[in-house]
Amino acid sequence: MSKHRSGIVGVLGQTNVGKSTFLNAVMGEKLLITSPKPQATRNRVRCVYTTDAEQIVFVDTPGLHKAHNQLSRHILREAFRSLRELDVILYMIAPWGSVSSYDRTILESLDGEERPIILLVNKIDIARGNALEETLLAYERTGKFRELVPISATQEKNIDEVLRTLVPYLPIGPAMFPADVKIDRPVEFLIAELIREKIFATTFQEVPYKTAVQIKWMHERDDGLVEIRADIVVDSKSHKGIIIGTKGKLIKHIGSSARSQIEALLGVHVYLELMVKIKQGWTKDSTRIEELTG
Numbered sequence: 001m002s003k004h005r006s007g008i009v010g011v012l013g014q015t016n017v018g019k020s021t022f023l024n025a026v027m028g029e030k031l032l033i034t035s036p037k038p039q040a041t042r043n044r045v046r047c048v049y050t051t052d053a054e055q056i057v058f059v060d061t062p063g064l065h066k067a068h069n070q071l072s073r074h075i076l077r078e079a080f081r082s083l084r085e086l087d088v089i090l091y092m093i094a095p096w097g098s099v100s101s102y103d104r105t106i107l108e109s110l111d112g113e114e115r116p117i118i119l120l121v122n123k124i125d126i127a128r129g130n131a132l133e134e135t136l137l138a139y140e141r142t143g144k145f146r147e148l149v150p151i152s153a154t155q156e157k158n159i160d161e162v163l164r165t166l167v168p169y170l171p172i173g174p175a176m177f178p179a180d181v182k183i184d185r186p187v188e189f190l191i192a193e194l195i196r197e198k199i200f201a202t203t204f205q206e207v208p209y210k211t212a213v214q215i216k217w218m219h220e221r222d223d224g225l226v227e228i229r230a231d232i233v234v235d236s237k238s239h240k241g242i243i244i245g246t247k248g249k250l251i252k253h254i255g256s257s258a259r260s261q262i263e264a265l266l267g268v269h270v271y272l273e274l275m276v277k278i279k280q281g282w283t284k285d286s287t288r289i290e291e292l293t294g
């Protein structure tokens with residue numbers, strides 16, 4: 001029998017390239033939220049992929065980006081903090097045709113990096129003409145990558161190929177997590193994230209960026225239904241009005257779309273109650289940022 005391998009693998013790359021979508025595809029279920037808007041992911045989250053032969057701890061990171069306010073500085077710290085522990089780096093891009101200036105900067109900061117870096121070219125389903133070939137050539141020329149794998153996270157294309165390519169680079173060693181652990185966060189975190197995802201999907205401009213979700217309590221009734229009370233924390237009175245919407249329409253929509261995904265996650269019926277709370281200026285207060293973004 002070949003030796004068991006186990007290691008920590010980071011998924012890096014510009015916000016919105018599809019890192020969280022890719023990890024959901026690897027895990028075969030929706031554990032992480034995704035959004036067409038940039039910077040939906042705020043936290044470093046580990047997803048644990050376990051087979052008999054290997055255990056891969058994937059770290060989803062908020063994209064590395066320029067920090068222009070206190071909350072984004074916090075998010076950036078989370079991203080960099082995750083770099084140190086990695087055994088292998090998956091660097092994700094989209095088929096842009098050439099090396100983006102963002103990637104050039106990040107790749108330069110990884111100069112002299114001895115850990116293996118594997119390039120994932122995501123979104124090949126929307127690559128035009130020769131864009132994929134040109135992208136592969138351009139990134140290969142940087143000389144930074146041991147392997148290059150084109151994928152489509154939404155179409156779950158080549159996900160197995162990523163795993164096959166990656167495993168030989170993992171150190172030999174025993175599993176770090178019990179086989180049934182899939183994510184290193186409590187279920188309350190996943191529920192709060194699903195609610196936040198719906199807020200990302202239905203609000204605009206600065207509103208989703210200045211909103212946090214806190215699970216106040218969860219309670220299983222005798223009939224098996226789970227009651228959940230969550231606070232949606234906003235930065236100002238006007239944001240509260242936006243999230244509630246005319247005649248409460250928007251918050252109702254957020255609640256029902258989140259509820260059906262929470263039910264899928266928990267496998268039980270859920271009663272979800274949402275309240276909107278104002279904490280003026282929370283995105284500028286480091287104690288509150290810690291408290292509200294975990």
Ligand SMILES: Nc1nc2c(ncn2[C@@H]2O[C@H](COP(=O)(O)OP(=O)(O)O)[C@@H](O)[C@H]2O)c(=O)[nH]1
Pocket residue numbers: 014015016017018019020021022033034035036037038039040041063122123124125126151152153154155
């Ligand atoms: N067409 C296409 N869209 C994708 C693919 N992977 C992710 N996306 C979309 O890209 C957006 C950003 O994805 P997300 O996983 O949140 O990116 P992250 O910020 O890197 O975690 C979402 O709207 C995804 O549905 C893909 O393979 N093809």
Ligand SMILES: [Mg+2]
Pocket residue numbers: 019020021033034040041060061062
């Ligand atoms: Mg993400």
